[in-house]
Amino acid sequence: MKDKLTQRLVELTRDLILIPTTDAHPGDIERGLEFIQNHLDEIEGITIKTYRSNGVPSLLVLPENQAKPDVLLCAHLDVVSLPDDAKFRSTLKDGRIYGPGAGDMKGPLAILLEIFRDIHSRIPGASLGLLITTDEERGGQDGVEYLFRDVGLRCGLAIIPDSGSLNDITIEEKGTLHIAIRCHGPAGHACRPWLVDNPLERLTDRLREIKVFFEEWKQGDENWYPTFTITIIRTPNDASNRIPAHAEAICDVRFTPPFTRERMTGIIKEKLDKDMELEILVSAEPTSYSPDPLFLEQTKEITGKPVRLCREHGGSDARYLSFLGIPVVMSRPEVGDTHSEKEWIDIDSMVALYRIYAGYLEKKLGG
Ligand SMILES: [Zn+2]
Incomplete structure (x- = not known):
């Protein structure tokens, strides 16, 4: 394994894959949220709160005394239901992590957890929040929709690495x-x-x-x-x-x-x-998003490749935010075979996305 960052991202992703956070295992969803909470506990200047709608839990982490962060990182912990004999294990091969939910979205979730910690330790009081929901694969009504519609959560912009690819940024969804x-x-x-x-x-x-x-x-x-x-x-x-x-x-x-x-x-x-x-x-409804031009620039700079604005055939939780006029940035590492046991995520592209986030958030929140 190469540098420390790569190692941390891989280990955290593999730890998250081990917890079978499907619909059929509500206990494991709770366990997954606890695991995440422990991971965030030592960060100073934040408040962690659990919300529930129809028994479905979500974790909202906000900077102290800031109800509406400039940037909100969003991820879902749940993975799509798999056959009963599915193995929630991961393997490393050809620079990829293979395992249920590796790409959708435990790998991206690991990136968000790490960057959240990093930014808060480097920029005290950074206007950066984190939302982790557990019902995206079932429609998101008790997660993102509940928090934005009923609880009244708002943010300046949201980052949701649940669609697109590293240089393919999603601007429309069916x-x-x-x-x-x-x-x-x-x-x-x-x-x-x-x-x-x-x-x-x-x-x-x-x-x-x-x-x-x-x-x-x-x-x-x-x-x-x-x-x-x-x-x-x-x-x-x-x-x-x-x-x-x-x-x-x-x-x-x-x-x-x-x-x-x-x-x-x-x-x-x-x-x-x-x-x-x-x-x-x-x-x-079909939705369109307006990603921040600064993010597109940052992606180009880190990857050395042009950015493509793409249309996606699947929908995501981002639609609830677009409905409120909140800009959403949606790109993600290279992933494949999602919603199967052979699902994978490319490790180098995880590190690249982390670096894109780091540069972007520093510029945006560094003051
Ligand atoms: Zn997803």
């Missing part, structure tokens, strides 16, 4: 709809299908039609158009010769401006049979 479509009817025996209007087949027919309809929006190399993806289909049926009385599909819809949640829902509803139910599970 909107999201997760919907359940349900179809009901009489059950029947599959040997006399003419007697029953099979709800499962009716549902899959409509889904196919919606899918074909969305295909027409396909254009360009950037894939910047609405998409419709079926992720779950289920019935309570367990008999191979019975026509089920109930069928349900869960679909993931992503959309670009000028489409809105309302318009997208309307389009899908129109394609369904009158008696089918549509329930919205998660929804978010």
Whole structure:
């Protein structure tokens, strides 16, 4: 292992990966927050507070007597749910850390924890806060949304390393709809299908039609158009010769401006049979961000490469801030295979992002 900084970032990331902070392990989410709190305890001039919404904890760390920091570093501790036998371990190979959540976002979280400590020790009273939430992978309603909407948290600018890449800074994200479509009817025996209007087949027919309809929006190399993806289909049926009385599909819809949640829902509803139910599970409008030009300059200076302003297909917690007009800086180290056991993060790019943050925050907060 090379220098001390690299070593600290790698060790902290690997320690964080060991704690299985998924939905299924609320106890480990608490343990993870405790671990982070211990890590921050020795910093002087800060206050640490835990917030809870519907039982979901978040940690907010603010400089003393400053309710609205100039810069707020934001990360989520939760990782996406993985199969039961997933191993929360990490390995080092080819300059990368491999392990669940390495890129999304335990590695980036480690960078934020280290830079937060560093800046506060070098610039006493720096107007720098840190927010760690635990429900991003489930939509962020009890984390970032709760803190900004209900608690009234504000900041001058937010840094969220949960999108983009080192030189790819995110300026737009697609909107999201997760919907359940349900179809009901009489059950029947599959040997006399003419007697029953099979709800499962009716549902899959409509889904196919919606899918074909969305295909027409396909254009360009950037894939910047609405998409419709079926992720779950289920019935309570367990008999191979019975026509089920109930069928349900869960679909993931992503959309670009000028489409809105309302318009997208309307389009899908129109394609369904009158008696089918549509329930919205998660929804978010498409958003755009305005990253600080000083940050773009700093990225160029440290990496020696130009910066690209990019569009992202996934959404993130940043949408709640953009809604309030708060500028958001979103870039991150090089990561790959996110949301899988083989997820990785590139170590050199972690160090590079740390140096970008260090230079940027010094200029911005150094007074
Ligand atoms: Zn994430």
